[in-house]
Each structure stands twice: as C-alpha cells, then as structure tokens.
Amino acid sequence: ASGDSVGESVNYKITGIDPGAGIMEATERAIEDYGLDDWELVSGSGAAMTAALKKAYDKEEPIIVTGWNPHWKFSKYDLKYLEDPKGSYGGEEEIHTFGRLGLKEDKPEAYKALEQFKWTDEDMGAVMVDIQEGEKPEDAAKKWVEENRDKVDEWTKGVEKVDGDTFKFVYVAWDSTMASTNVMKVVLEELGYEVELAQVEAGPMYTAVADGSADALLAGWLPVTHKTYYEKYGDKLDDIGVSMEGVKIGLVVPTYMDIDSIEDLKE
Numbered sequence: 330a331s332g333d334s335v336g337e338s339v340n341y342k343i344t345g346i347d348p349g350a351g352i353m354e355a356t357e358r359a360i361e362d363y364g365l366d367d368w369e370l371v372s373g374s375g376a377a378m379t380a381a382l383k384k385a386y387d388k389e390e391p392i393i394v395t396g397w398n399p400h401w402k403f404s405k406y407d408l409k410y411l412e413d414p415k416g417s418y419g420g421e422e423e424i425h426t427f428g429r430l431g432l433k434e435d436k437p438e439a440y441k442a443l444e445q446f447k448w449t450d451e452d453m454g455a456v457m458v459d460i461q462e463g464e465k466p467e468d469a470a471k472k473w474v475e476e477n478r479d480k481v482d483e484w485t486k487g488v489e490k491v492d493g494d495t496f497k498f499v500y501v502a503w504d505s506t507m508a509s510t511n512v513m514k515v516v517l518e519e520l521g522y523e524v525e526l527a528q529v530e531a532g533p534m535y536t537a538v539a540d541g542s543a544d545a546l547l548a549g550w551l552p553v554t555h556k557t558y559y560e561k562y563g564d565k566l567d568d569i570g571v572s573m574e575g576v577k578i579g580l581v582v583p584t585y586m587d588i589d590s591i592e593d594l595k596e
C-alpha cells in the first residue's frame with residue numbers, strides 16, 4: 330500500500346545474485362553498516378535477479394537489487410544507484426585479468442593478448458545487450474569482434490599465432506563476464522588456440538586459476554568487490570592487467586521509487 334515504508338513495500342528483501350559474488354559480501358556489509366536489522370539479502374543468480382527486476386518493473390512495483398555497471402539493465406530500464414554515504418560498496422572499481430602462475434612462460438602469445446585486452450563499458454554493453462536479446466554468447470562475441478576489428482587488432486598487435494594450443498577460461502555466469510570471456514575466446518581462437526570455457530561459481534573460479542587447473546579468469550573486480558578472494562588467492566595469481574576501468578557495484582532501484590540513499594531503507 331502507498332503508506333507502507335520502503336521496507337514493508339519489498340518485504341524487507343534485497344534481491345541479490347549468486348551467494349559467492351563479491352557484491353553479496355558488500356551488501357551484507359551495507360546491511361550491517363546502515364543498521365538494516367530487519368532486512369534480508371536474498372541470494373539466487375544473476376539471471377534470477379534480472380527476472381525479478383523485469384517482473385517488478387513491468388508492474389511498476391518496488392524492488393531493490395544488487396546491481397553493477399556495466400550491465401544491460403541500465404539500457405533497458407530507468408534505474409538509479411542508491412547513494413552509499415558510508416561507502417560500504419567502495420567507489421570506482423577495475424576489472425583485472427588474472428592468469429595462473431607460469432602462464433607467461435607456457436603460453437606467451439595468449440598472455441600478450443590478455444595483457445593488451447582493454448575495452449570500455451560501451452564495448453562490453455553491446456555484447457551484453459545482444460546476448461540478453463537472445464543471441465548465443467559466442468555469436469554475439471563473434472559479431473562484436475568483426476565490428477571492432479581495429480580494437481581487436483590492438484589486442485593482438487605483435488602476437489604470434491599458435492597451432493592448436495589449448496586455453497581454458499573459468500567464468501561465473503555474470504552477464505558482464507559472459508561477454509568478456511566469449512569475446513576473448515573468439516580472439517584466442519583467431520590466434521590458433523583451442524579455447525575451453527568452464528562456467529563455475531565465484532570461489533571455484535579463483536581456486537581453478539590459483540591451483541593452475543585453468544589458465545585465466547577475466548572477472549577480477551577490485552579493489553573492493555573481490556577483495557576477500559584476492560586476499561586469499563592473490564599470491565597464487567598473476568595479475569596480467571586491467572581490462573576495464575570505471576566500473577561499480579551498489580544497490581539499484583527503478584527511478585519510480587522515491588528513495589535516493591541506502592539510509593532511506595532505515596525508515
């Protein structure tokens with residue numbers, strides 16, 4: 330009912346994603362920091378979160394989700410981040426590429442391409458929107474590579490081709506990571522690699538690169554989102570480089586909700 334508090338209007342629930350995601354740890358921290366004692370963070374998956382967002386948005390009902398940029402939801406819906414005056418979500422983040430120790434010696438060509446891999450949220454957004462609109466991730470990636478040959482040529486500048494070497498990426502089914510991992514699969518295949526993609530949860534994504542059973546991951550969100558994973562595994566990872574700057578995480582709501590800050594959830 331309109332007289333309800335924002336908490337009552339969403340049954341004091343924040344709709345999250347997979348439990349291992351760093352944004353979930355950051356949201357638990359926000360619940361603590363802002364004293365949101367009656368509130369519950371509901372875990373699920375990236376897909377379940379966007380399905381719940383669509384359902385609420387289409388009926389202009391209140392909903393609060395764990396959100397991040399880049400993400401196609403911002404081009405599909407009118408959304409806003411809740412201000413985070415206590416800084417529970419940190420500030421601007423970078424997406425790092427982490428390789429297993431020894432990768433530079435074993436697969437120098439792939440390593441150099443990963444070092445040179447750098448793109449913008451618009452680039453990634455184009456792939457994400459195509460996937461969200463029904464294109465297979467690999468087809469959306471192929472289309473982007475063909476339409477952005479100049480950028481891809483920068484990534485592969487000075488990189489020798491190989492003949493059938495294997496390469497294994499691990500990734501979590503976050504829309505942003507599916508876009509980057511499928512694009513780099515196409516790029517490494519053009520260099521002659523046999524590329525395998527393994528979809529895993531966030532913890533296993535880090536342990537696979539740390540124990541060397543996978544070659545690389547493209548979703549190292551730092552300094553805040555994956556701080557815990559980096560503290561645990563950082564000494565067993567090679568930080569190959571930053572593929573994107575200026576990304577962010579936080580709580581996101583439709584603009585039709587008249588709240589502006591995480592503080593407003595306290596009422």
Ligand SMILES: C[SH](C)CC(=O)O
Pocket residue numbers: 349350351352353397503505506531550554555578
């Ligand atoms: C792509 S999501 C911000 C990643 C995460 O929360 O761990």
